Amino acid sequence: MTGAATPDYEQIRKTVDTLVPFVNLVGVRMTELGPGSAVAEIPETPAMSNHLGTVHAGALFLAAEVACAGAFSGVIAPRILHVRTFVLRGTRATFFRPARGRVRASGTVSSPILADVVGRGTEEQFDLTGKALLHDDSGALLAKVDLEYFCWLGAA
Template sequence: MPFQSFVGTELMELTAERAVARLRETSQTLNHVGTQHAAALFLVAESAAGAALAAALRERVLETVFVLRDSRIDYHRKARGEIRAVATVPDGKVTAGFTEFADGERFEAVVTSTLYDVEEQQVAEATFSYHCRIRTTH
C-alpha cells in the first residue's frame, strides 16, 4: 500500500500462518516525547494484519475484497526503536468454507497483531475486524 510505504512500514515475512512487518524509527515516526507515534504503531499493526489476512485468504485472495470494519489497539509500554508487528488469523476467525462461497457472498474475518520492540518487549496489541466480500466476476 502506498500510504504504508510513506510512513516506512515494511513487510518482512509472509507465510500461511503469519505476517511480520516492521517500522523503523525515524524522526518522522516519533511523537513529541521521543517515542514511536501511536498512529505509526497502529499503521504497522494494520499492515501486518492485512498481509496475514491476505495469506489466510490465499485460495481466493484475488477475488476477495476486504476492508477494515473495526479495530482496537492497546498500548502497553513506550515504543522505542524499530518495532516488529506479528499478525495472525486466530483459528476459526476466517469463515470456514469461504472457498466455496458464491459471487457477492460476504463474511467477517478477525486478525490480531502483537507489536514488539528490539528487546522483544510487547509494546502493543491490536485486533482488526475485516468485512470481506467475494467479488462478482461478471
C-alpha cells in the same frame, strides 16, 4: 500464482507490501508472510517519532493493520484475485509501554468459516478478526491491537 498448487507467499508479500500508497509513504514494511500470519516492521527513523521521542501511536497502529492485512492475504492466497472488498470495520488498541527503535508487529486473522470460504468458489461475504502483537527488539510487548474486518469475495 497462475495455477500454482502452493501459493507463492514471497511474491504475494512483495505485491501486498507495495500496494497501499500511504503505507509506502510512511515506510512500514511487511517482512514476512505465510498462510495466516504476517510481520510488519516500523523502521527506526525520527519521522516515526512523536514529540517525546517515542514511536508515534499512529505508526504502531499502521504496523498492526499491515500485519493483519498481510495475514489475511496469506490465508486467502488461493482466492486472492477474487477479493472485491477487504475493509477495516473496527479496532481496539492497548498500549503497554512507550516504543523506541525498530518495532515488529506480528499479525494473525481468524474466522469460523474462513477455511471453508477459501475452498469454495462461490461469492462470499463474511467478517473476520485480526490480532496483532507489537514487540521491540528486546522482545518486550509494546501493544496489542484487535481488528474487525469485512470481506467480500467474488465467485471463482
